[in-house]
Every structure is written in C-alpha cells, then in structure tokens.
Amino acid sequence: MLNEHESFLSxxxxxxxWATATPLDPPLRGVAKxxxxxxVRVERTDDGGFRATNARGAEVRIGGGDEDGVFTPxxxxxxxxxxxxxxxxxxxxxxxxxxxVRLEMTVQAEKVEQSKLGPVTVTYDVELPSxxxxxxxxxxxxxxxxxxxxxxxxxxxxxEVRLELP
Numbered sequence: 001m002l003n004e005h006e007s008f009l010s011x012x013x014x015x016x017x018w019a020t021a022t023p024l025d026p027p028l029r030g031v032a033k034x035x036x037x038x039x040v041r042v043e044r045t046d047d048g049g050f051r052a053t054n055a056r057g058a059e060v061r062i063g064g065g066d067e068d069g070v071f072t073p074x075x076x077x078x079x080x081x082x083x084x085x086x087x088x089x090x091x092x093x094x095x096x097x098x099x100x101v102r103l104e105m106t107v108q109a110e111k112v113e114q115s116k117l118g119p120v121t122v123t124y125d126v127e128l129p130s131x132x133x134x135x136x137x138x139x140x141x142x143x144x145x146x147x148x149x150x151x152x153x154x155x156x157x158x159x160e161v162r163l164e165l166p
Contacts (some may be wrong), residue, residue, distance in 0.1 A: 052076075074109070074117065081120055082107040084151040088144045090139075099137040102127035120155065 042052045042062070050062040050072065053157055056094060063070030071079065082105050093100055104125040112118040128134055 028139055037072050074111075077108060077117075078107040078120065080151045081122060081149070081155065084149040085122060085144055087139070090147055092140045092144070093133070096136050096140075098129060098133035100126045100133070100137060103127055120152075122152075 040052045040054050042050060045051050049067075051059055052062060053059045060076065060077065061070040062073060065072050086105055088102065090100075090103055093103075102125070106123045106125070107120060108123075109117040109120040122145070126137060128137065147153070
C-alpha cells in the first residue's frame with residue numbers, strides 16, 4: 001500500500017507532464033485519502049516535561065525555548081511545514097531522474113503578536129545534479145507547496161481548531 005509521500009504518478013509521461021505544470025492536474029496516486037484521521041497524543045511526563053507520541057511509536061519531546069533537547073510547539077509547527085514539503089518533493093524529483101545531491105530547507109516565522117506568527121517562509125538549500133534539473137525541482141517544489149502539502153495548505157487556508165473538554 002502506498003503512503004502519502006510515495007509517487008503521485010504512474011507513468012513517465014504523466015511525470016513529465018506534471019513537472020512542467022500543465023493546466024490539468026495529474027491523477028494523484030498514493031495521497032492520503034480524504035477522511036483519513038491523523039492524531040498524536042501529547043502528555044506531561046513523570047519528570048514534568050512533555051512528549052508527543054503517535055500510534056507508530058514515534059516520540060518527540062516538547063518544552064520551552066530555554067530547555068535543551070526539546071522542541072517548542074512553534075518549532076514543531078515549522079518542522080511540520082518543512083517535513084511535509086521535503087518528504088513530498090524528494091520522491092517526486094528522484095522519480096524524474098533528477099534526485100538532488102543535497103536537499104535541505106530552513107523554515108522560519110516571526111511572532112507578530114504574543115501568540116500569533118507572521119508569514120512562514122520556506123527556504124530551500126539544494127545542490128542540483130545538473131542544470132537541467134533546476135526546472136524539474138522548481139516545478140515540483142512549487143506544485144507541492146501550492147497543492148499537495150497538507151500542512152502548508154491548512155495553515156494558508158486557516159483550518160479550524162476545536163477544543164473539546166471532558
């Protein structure tokens with residue numbers, strides 16, 4: 001079974017068409033289906049810290065900006081934006097035989113109010129395998145950012161956050 005980060009396309013022709021950003025969207029294969037639920041559990045630990053875990057056993061420590069070895073909630077949000085983009089861009093460029101020699105990014109945002117971020121900026125740092133890979137990388141990265149990164153799209157469109165109390 002494919003996951004949301006595996007190939008969107010099934011043929012080389014569809015890949016070439018998609019990378020050049022044709023007006024018609026490609027058929028999406030392997031993208032998480034609408035209605036799939038995502039969830040994590042966030043809890044206070046015995047040592048007074050906090051941790052988020054998922055059903056697959058992954059864990060991340062959460063804390064304040066003055067603590068070593070933890071992510072702040074804002075850093076996790078930025079990591080989610082970067083992670084969503086990068087894990088989708090990587091297989092799509094590789095599938096087009098343009099696997100990047102180096103693929104990194106910095107994701108940053110400034111607080112504009114006590115509890116609100118300003119625009120989130122994603123800055124890629126890549127080493128291309130060849131100059132002709134630039135067009136493929138740019139088309140894929142733009143398309144992923146605009147249409148296929150669930151995290152970025154949710155932030156851009158203002159997803160509702162609901163509070164449920166016991």
